[in-house]
Amino acid sequence: MHDAHHAEPTGFLSRVVFSRDHKVIAKQFLLLGLLFLGLGGILALLIRWQLAFPGKPVPIVGQYLFSATAGAISPEGYTMLFTMHGTIMIFFAITPMLIGAFGNLCIPLMIGARDMAFPLLNMLSFWVAAASGVVLAGSFFVEGGAAMAGWTAYPPLSGATATPGLGQTLWAVSLFLGGVSTLMGAINYVTTILMLRAPGMGFFRMPLSVWGLGLAAVLNILFVPVIAAALLMLILDRVANTGFFVSGAQPGSAGDPLLFQHLFWIFGHPEVYILILPAWGIVSDLLAVFSRKPAFGFKATAIAMSSIVVLSTVVYGHHMYTVGLSPGLGKAFMSLTMLISIPSSVLFLNWLGTIWRGSIRLEPAMLFALGVVFVFGMGGLTGLFLGAITTDIYLHDTAFVVGHFHYTMAASVLFGSLAAIYFWFPKMFGRMLCPELARLHFWFTFLPLNLVFFPMLIEGYGGMPRRLYEPTSYKYLVQFQPVNQLITFAAMVLGLAQLIFVWNVVRSLWAGERAPANPWEATTLEWLTPSPPPHENFDVIPEVHRGPHEHSRPDVPDRDWIGQWESQAPAAPQTPPAPPADSEAVAV
Amino acid sequence: MSDVATCEVSPVAPAAAAGELADVVGMSLFLGSGAVLFGSLLMSYAMLRAQQPVWPPAGCPPPPLLMAAANTLVLAVSSVSMAHAQVLAASGLRCVGALCATMTLGVLFLVLQLPVWSALQAAPQFGLMRSVFLLLAGCHALHLAAGLGALAWVLPGALAGESSRHPLAARVRLCAMFWHFLGVAWAALFLTVFVF
């Protein structure tokens, strides 16, 4: 299982489909995530259509998707749309992209390993994720349609009485499978980081991306089982007539609907950090690379991320201020929640410290990393209102929450993923993306994105409940219809702008310029390997001599970086070891 | 690639040892998350039970303590034989017998669960009790079945003697870790559901 070397497999199936090579699995996860991102995005646009023009037939696609209602979205359809949009985006778009794809790509390469500790498990992790994606996507087509209880699936609404269809059961099964896949990945990541670091790669020499991914994996190992327990009970309630979440007031049962909420958020709060931690790590690394400086306060950043991991386990109650918590408990959860802003501030200060007095190269990946600083600032700061009891009582379950978590999850995590793609695409595929198209993509994503999510904050403060089929059913919300239309228009622009990205990727895969080994003049170990790296990554496991962002050292002459693998600055200036002209030749 | 296989550590022995250590680390992480799973289930049970005015719920007979105790005993003995197998394998001796004994006891455990199940199903008011048992014992039984599968996976190796690629002792150790974990999980379950 762990022999030092494997011969590279040669068959198509074992090389491309059932590959155990972490780089191939990373590509598979990336594809999975992008496909679901597209699907989730289309669902989002349909939701937006209904909110802007309630009851009006959806142009073009409506007649096919909603033929029974003459192209208009029914309440059922709408409920399915937002339930599936939320579920897909969180568990099947963002998670596979950041954790699945970049976890797989970066961890072994950045710590100087040939592969993951358990390549077979890694392969299984992808295929279980794919299976769970198929189950979820398939649930659209069963009788009664897909799940309809929101992505939080609170019982009794998600129970068999209120939502009888098969779709809701498949939803739970799919999430359970997704959890199994995530767990397999996480065990692999942590073991790999603990056991397979190259000689000299101490924990404080690991790039912050690896810190973020590793901490996220630790949280996954601890908290995925909690949601698994909740889902097991939900599934049993639905199919085996148990009554865990059916209230005791009903005959024959003695369950408690709130039990599910506790379990869901014990997992759910760490989950949002699971998603954002890798993005933080990646942003910290990228800011350093493109400012040509060490990441300011590297250790403080790593420690701040770790302390957020610890804090994130004890704050989940802030999602439940309106269920009737005792004041003491409410205040405890509030204070713990607010403590998170200390390490978060440290992250921001360190990011600013990194670009301060740098020599900033505004490559596309850098634009997206800076974009994360902006959107995560918006998301984090609006979170204050939701962490404090009294303001949350008013804002809970309104569009304000939707705006807030889209800024943190949809915007920050998505930008983190996009930054990662622009940064590591050359390494992954051996081709450069077109930077002009990438810049265009950035601006046409960044600006509309704010036009989508900022107005949601305003609507929420105006008292607009979320998950509302027809906002105009309330008189006091009619005034927001122009805002809703603005959001929808911006969302369409946002959606269309992603075609720039798709085109850029597709074009580059075929006709992109060949990528050199180290196009960004970065210092971490993955840039030592040719692009794309060969099977098993390194001919010789490199020895690590220094921290991950040694840029602009005064004692290094002639160039503003020195790789972690270099024992001393090379005498001859510039150019990293040239990759073989045709890097594929190495692999064969 | 094999011509460049000049890893600074000389092949097989140390690399294999590192691999075995990684296996142990991976298994420990897995068991850690398993502990969280059973912990969450037990905690849920505790929360539901705490909301009941009386326990067991009115009309529900007390859970069959004796039968469950027999179950516990069987599992405890199986843990001993598992540990024995591990010691034997570690010193390069034949461990087929001990493994088979463990598996037999494991199967016996599952069979002995049946009367406990039917006793609970027969209770007139089995609402919460039935749910809890279905969940906790069901989940445990599934894991135990997986444990049996793992033992079946090492059995051929044990029959054939040492295999150089996958040292038998390492695999038996992994199985033993999992098996003892199942024992501990059952003990927690037994104590909370049947004793207290």
Next chain:
Amino acid sequence: MSSENRQSNVLAWSLLVVLGGGLLTVLLSYSPPVDISVEGHRIDEAFGYTTRLITIYFAIVLFVMGYCLVRFRARPGHSAEYIEGNQPRHLLMTGALAASVFMLIDMRLIATSAHDASEIFWKFPTGKDVVKIQVLGQQFEWHFRYAGPDAKFNTADDVETTALLHVPKGKPVLMQLRSKDVIHSLFLPNVRLKQDAIPGRQTQLWFQAKVPGDYELACAELCGLGHYKMRGQFIVDEPADFDAWIAAQSKDAEEEYDADDKSANWGWDWEARN
């Protein structure tokens, strides 16, 4: 070439600022529904000053970022300075800044919010002049029940309404909430409060209205396909009007009372804790 570039850059940015500023002004002109409660201003104030503080904080962050992007952009002749930021003085500086942000923004919010939660919003009124109302959430309607002249719930003179909440001005109103089927959440935007109604549990909500008028109430928690229809009218009366309304309704109710109709008599004993 470069000056042209610069010009179009400046143009693009000014366009952005003007458009963005205009849009922001329009958006910020929206305000929440009018606050008609005695205590609701506390939530508005907490929201207001936190917004002001974080706006300043974020503006500083963005300013520094913008400054760096202009001043420290890579160009011939400019190079980065090697600063690791791991020295004690750096850590001290970051720590001190983070702590002071926490003390300036968070601590104040925690303090007011903790006080308001435990001393105001979650401290339920007692006494004779408290108006008691029982609330039952049900897919997809809110039901309200008043004890009527006998001050006892679930009796013949109870006043029961659907999707209509009457309260008197100037008196504390205390509600007990339960749910018949799934979780709902009673949302009164005009008093800035909401409270879940959960099957198998009883929750509480109180407020005191001060401006008579006709407002709306909502369900904030997804409760099924008709969630969006779970709207109600929320009327604040002058006390005399309220008493008259209760008296009239109660008389009608007594005439229509049917002790055997279990589903109509969904009320409970006020003291019951479920």
